[in-house]
Amino acid sequence: MNVPNRLVHETSPYLLQHAYNPVDWYPWTEEALQKAREEDKLILVSIGYSACHWCHVMEHESFEDPSTALLMNKYFVCIKVDREERPDLDHFFMDALQAITGQGGWPLNMFLTPDGKPFYGGTYFPPQSIPQRISWKELLVQLHDAFMKRRTEIELQAKNLLEHLQKSNQVVLKNTINLESPASDFIRSAEVEKIFNQLMAAADRVDGGFGHAPKFPQTYSIQFLLRYHHFFDNDAALDQALLSLKKMMRGGIYDHVGGGFCRYSTDGQWKVPHFEKMAYDNALLLTVLTEAYQVTNDQEIKRVVVETIEFLKREMLDPSGGFYAALDADSEGVEGKFYVWSKDEFDATVGEHANIIGEYFNVESGGNWEHSNILFTSSSIEAWATTHQLTMDQASSILLNAKQALLQARASRVRPGLDDKIILGWNALLSTSLLQAANVFLQSEWKDLAVSNISFLISSFYDQEGKRWKHTYKNNQSRFPAFLDDMAYLIQSLIMLHESTASLKELHLAFELAEYVIEYFSDEQDIYFYFTPDYHNEVLVRKVDLYDGAVPSGNSTMAWNLSRLGIIFNRSDWRIRSLKMLKGVETTLAKYPSSFGKWGCLLMEMHPGIRELAIIGQDALSSSSGIHLAFLPNKVLVIAQQTDERIPLLRNRPVGEKSQFYVCRDYTCRSPVDHSADALKLLLTKSPE
Numbered sequence: 005m006n007v008p009n010r011l012v013h014e015t016s017p018y019l020l021q022h023a024y025n026p027v028d029w030y031p032w033t034e035e036a037l038q039k040a041r042e043e044d045k046l047i048l049v050s051i052g053y054s055a056c057h058w059c060h061v062m063e064h065e066s067f068e069d070p071s072t073a074l075l076m077n078k079y080f081v082c083i084k085v086d087r088e089e090r091p092d093l094d095h096f097f098m099d100a101l102q103a104i105t106g107q108g109g110w111p112l113n114m115f116l117t118p119d120g121k122p123f124y125g126g127t128y129f130p131p132q133s134i135p136q137r138i139s140w141k142e143l144l145v146q147l148h149d150a151f152m153k154r155r156t157e158i159e160l161q162a163k164n165l166l167e168h169l170q171k172s173n174q175v176v177l178k179n180t181i182n183l184e185s186p187a188s189d190f191i192r193s194a195e196v197e198k199i200f201n202q203l204m205a206a207a208d209r210v211d212g213g214f215g216h217a218p219k220f221p222q223t224y225s226i227q228f229l230l231r232y233h234h235f236f237d238n239d240a241a242l243d244q245a246l247l248s249l250k251k252m253m254r255g256g257i258y259d260h261v262g263g264g265f266c267r268y269s270t271d272g273q274w275k276v277p278h279f280e281k282m283a284y285d286n287a288l289l290l291t292v293l294t295e296a297y298q299v300t301n302d303q304e305i306k307r308v309v310v311e312t313i314e315f316l317k318r319e320m321l322d323p324s325g326g327f328y329a330a331l332d333a334d335s336e337g338v339e340g341k342f343y344v345w346s347k348d349e350f351d352a353t354v355g356e357h358a359n360i361i362g363e364y365f366n367v368e369s370g371g372n373w374e375h376s377n378i379l380f381t382s383s384s385i386e387a388w389a390t391t392h393q394l395t396m397d398q399a400s401s402i403l404l405n406a407k408q409a410l411l412q413a414r415a416s417r418v419r420p421g422l423d424d425k426i427i428l429g430w431n432a433l434l435s436t437s438l439l440q441a442a443n444v445f446l447q448s449e450w451k452d453l454a455v456s457n458i459s460f461l462i463s464s465f466y467d468q469e470g471k472r473w474k475h476t477y478k479n480n481q482s483r484f485p486a487f488l489d490d491m492a493y494l495i496q497s498l499i500m501l502h503e504s505t506a507s508l509k510e511l512h513l514a515f516e517l518a519e520y521v522i523e524y525f526s527d528e529q530d531i532y533f534y535f536t537p538d539y540h541n542e543v544l545v546r547k548v549d550l551y552d553g554a555v556p557s558g559n560s561t562m563a564w565n566l567s568r569l570g571i572i573f574n575r576s577d578w579r580i581r582s583l584k585m586l587k588g589v590e591t592t593l594a595k596y597p598s599s600f601g602k603w604g605c606l607l608m609e610m611h612p613g614i615r616e617l618a619i620i621g622q623d624a625l626s627s628s629s630g631i632h633l634a635f636l637p638n639k640v641l642v643i644a645q646q647t648d649e650r651i652p653l654l655r656n657r658p659v660g661e662k663s664q665f666y667v668c669r670d671y672t673c674r675s676p677v678d679h680s681a682d683a684l685k686l687l688l689t690k691s692p693e
Contacts, residue, residue, distance in 0.1 A: 015478040016086040017423045018054040022063060026073035029084045032093060032542070040081040040118045046151050047116035048080040051094050053087050054423040055267075055280035055330040057339055058128045059111045064337075065131040066140045072131070075141060079148040080115075087112070088329055088427060089476050091487060092536050096543045099169055101125040115147055121162035121544070169545050195590060196611055199597040199604050200232050200241065206598065207244050208272065212251035214598055217272040221252060221265070223288040224552055224601025230295055231608040231637050242299065249296055252289075253308045256378040259343065260365065261410045262319070263311030265289050267333075275380050276373055279333035279340040279420070283320060283430045284555050286312055290437035294444050298635035304384060309441055313450060316434070321453075322426060325460035326477060327434050332421035342420050344376035345410075353413045354406040361406045364388050426477040428465045428486055431457055432493035433555070439497070439504045443632035451504055458501055458510070461494065472539070473520070485540040488533050488549075488558030491521045495565045503632075506625040506643040511572065512650070518569055518578070521562060531584050532559050550589055556602035559585060564606050571616060571640045574652045574671070586610070609638040613669060615687050618642045618653035621663030630680030636687055 010030050012023040022029055030036035032049070040047045050067075052059030066072045076082050087094035087110065097114045100122040101107070107127070114125035124147065129140040138146075151158055203225055206214045213219045226245045233242035252258060255274025257266050264286050266277035290312055297305045320328045335342040347369050351358040365379040366372055381388075389399035435454040442450035465474045465482050474482035475490055498514035501507065522530075524537035527548055534546045535558065549557050563585040570578035586607060593600040593607065617639055619628050624643045631641065648654040652671055657664070664676035665683035677683055 011084060015476075015481065015483070016054075016089050016425060017421065018052060018056075018059075018086040018088075019084055021054065021060075021421075022067060022084050025063070025067045026070045026077075027067050027082050028073075028077045029082050032083050032085050032090060036081055036083050037120055040116075040120070043081070044118050045081050046079065046118065046147065047083060047120065048076065049083045049085060049093070049097060049112075049114045049116060049122075051085040051087050051090075051097060051112040051114070052110045053330070054421060055282065055332045056110050057278070057280070057333050058109075060334060060337075062111050062128055062140075066129070069131070072141055072144075075144045079144060088423070089425070089484060091489070092540070092543050092547075095535060095547050095549065096169070096545060097122060097125065099172070099545075099547070100165060101127075103165060103168055103172075117159055117162045121159075121166050123158050123162035123165060166544060173545055173547055195594055196232070196608060198594045199228065199607070200238070202594070202597050203228065204240065204244065207248075209244070209247070211273050212244070212248035213272075213274070214248075218268050218270050218278070219272060219274060220268045220554070221257075221285065221289055222248075222598055222601065223292045224556065224605055225598050226292050227295060228597070228601060228604045228608055230292070230299060230635070231605060234299070234635060234637065235608065235612055246296065246300065246302075249293060249305065253293075253304065254381040254383075256373075256380040258308065258380075259315065260379045260381070261343075261407055261414060263308075263313075263315035264319075265312065276378060277340075279343055281331040282554075283316075283327050283329055283427070284433055286316060286320075287430065287433035287437045288555070290434075291440055294437070294441045295635060295637075298444055298633065306445065309445065313438065313441065317453070322424070324426070324464070324477075325456040326426035326464070327431050327457065328422060328424045329427050329430060330423040332423070335418050335420045340376075340378070342414065342417055344371075344373065344378055346371070346376060349413075350377060350410075353409050355409065357402050357406070360388075360392050361402065364403070424478065427490075428461060428473070428475055428477075429490040429493040429555070431461055432490070432497040435461075435497040436493070436500045439500045443504055443629075446629065454497075455501070455505065458497060462513075465490075485537055487537075488521070488525050488535050488562070489555065491517060491525070492558040492561035492565060495521070495569075496561055499565065499568055503628075503641045503643065506628070506645065508644060508648055508651075511642075514565070515569055515573055518562075518565060525558075531581065531588065533562055550592075550603075551599050552601040552603065553599070560600070560602035560606065564602070567606070567610070567614065568640050571614060572642060572651055572653065582606075583610075605637070612638055615639050616642075616653055616666075616668040616671070616673075617683060617687060618644075618657070618666040618668070618673075619663050619683075620644050620647070620654060620657045620659060620666070622659070622661045624663045627663040627665075627680060631683065634684055634687075636684075639687060 006024045006026050008023050009028055011019045014020060014031055085093050097112055098108050100114060101112060104125055109127040111127060114122050116122050129143055130137060131139060133139040133142060214222050214225055226248050229241040229245040232238055251274050257269045257274045257277040264281050267280045267282055267285055268278050270276045270278055290309060293305050293309050322328060333339045347367050350362060350367050354361050364381055367377045371377050385399050389396055435457045438450050438454035464477050467474060473486035475484040475486045495514045495517045498510045502511040521533060525533040527534060532548050535549050536546055550559050551557055552560055563582045566578040567582040589600060589603050593603050597604050615638055622645055624645055628643050642651060642653045644654050646659055647657050662678060666673045666676050667683055667686040674686055
């Protein structure tokens, strides 16, 4: 075995994977940057993550090769970065890569001048040249040669690139200044309809989802359609939302044996997944599935929610109460090996009824994918049961027994790699989804799981001495400053925690954290927020990220948080800021709704106006259960057993054993009612009066 490099002292599973490479890897540290300056060497920054298939491929082909490592060590200071630990660096260098090549992806290999300015980059490079792609070794030699012979050109290129990145970021800020008074009349039905039409134009009406392969879940686009249906009684919106969810739930992107969703589908029919499982994908899918269940009471959706949460508990939950980041796509060096089956193995495992069970899961003798079988279904359980003259109880029992047998057999296989770091923001997303599901499906165990998780986040990610929040946690150690996403998602989870527990303590903590974000992350115009806090200065450009990608942007989430907290605590400045944030993206949102999904949902919720509901009384929490069952995306909910002078909706309310429901708008309230059903009728009326 090779002598370990400096990465052996890191906690990131991705960095530890490279700890015994012959490459003299550094983590991103001042020591590495100083070495480059002192030795006047180019810097190679190589960014990836533990569940990244092509990152593994390039490591095996190049970074484990002694002759390649010799070139890298001789000509470069080599730095390895886990994109999930350092999303700030990943954002910056990905912007640089896209400016250079027009494309992005991982592994992200970026070359920097000795003073740390990027000038050239790419993604995967093969060990030998192939048509239209230079080999990694050739690239290393050519870049070193260019640095030796044409250094002035390289430094000019780096200077121009950095200026471009700074200017590009400033465009976002310039577009937000000199805004008109943020009245809600800018939220026009025509704009909302335009977003809907754009989404439906990209919608796959046969296989669900949006666009072509590869297909990603795009959960916020589906959530927008659910809201559009709710507010405009549009059946086409609901049909497309449910088609998308059903196709994903039945496709290979869903793990029919163990529960949980993979990252994306490589084909247009959701059959062949990229087998990695990410915590955030499952959090976002749990949320949209729960909302879809509120609308439909569909039992297939409920089953998938239950199975996915069981997966999270079984395979992603740390004893501390935190959730791990990801499961790798590969095991034993082969993508998907853990999840696929030969027909003989499948039949032997499920035993009785193997033929009809195999038919249900599309198992074929020669395999349905690369000589193996990915399990997916082409119909509902009801249709399958009817075909084989089974009752629903019989069909459900047969499939449940088969899944249990398959899960037990799969447990003996070599498991995919586990990225066991715990990320603040991703855990907060999971807690939010667990709380929503617990409320809707009346599962106190899921609520307890979320409460435990949030308690762990609060106790483990806050540096009491430095008064700062952290981003990752592993081995009893929290590291790196928390980013905007972390804080925004945590605030959102605390708001949901209040709705689930009636605890006012967490609601006030959400208020304090919003003040924290405003103090340390605000841009110069006090409208949007930077991705990094002002006390974190390790990137050359502080980025304002507005796009909702694999996860919602911190800015769209903060706009949602400020709209809710602004109402709860009567902070008109926060409500105005939320509207300004939304107004700043309205034009782009209407053109590219799939890239601004959470913004679109917020716009949709604000269009009819936010409704306020206060439930107060000794049985307030139990009385709220009927409210949670309904799909009410534009509500603000406050629940308490006692009054609270800091919260206007709870101020000067009589408190008795029997709860009172106050339905309000802009703090103008109807006469209180005694039952959740009556409150729901008031909330669902078109007029607040």
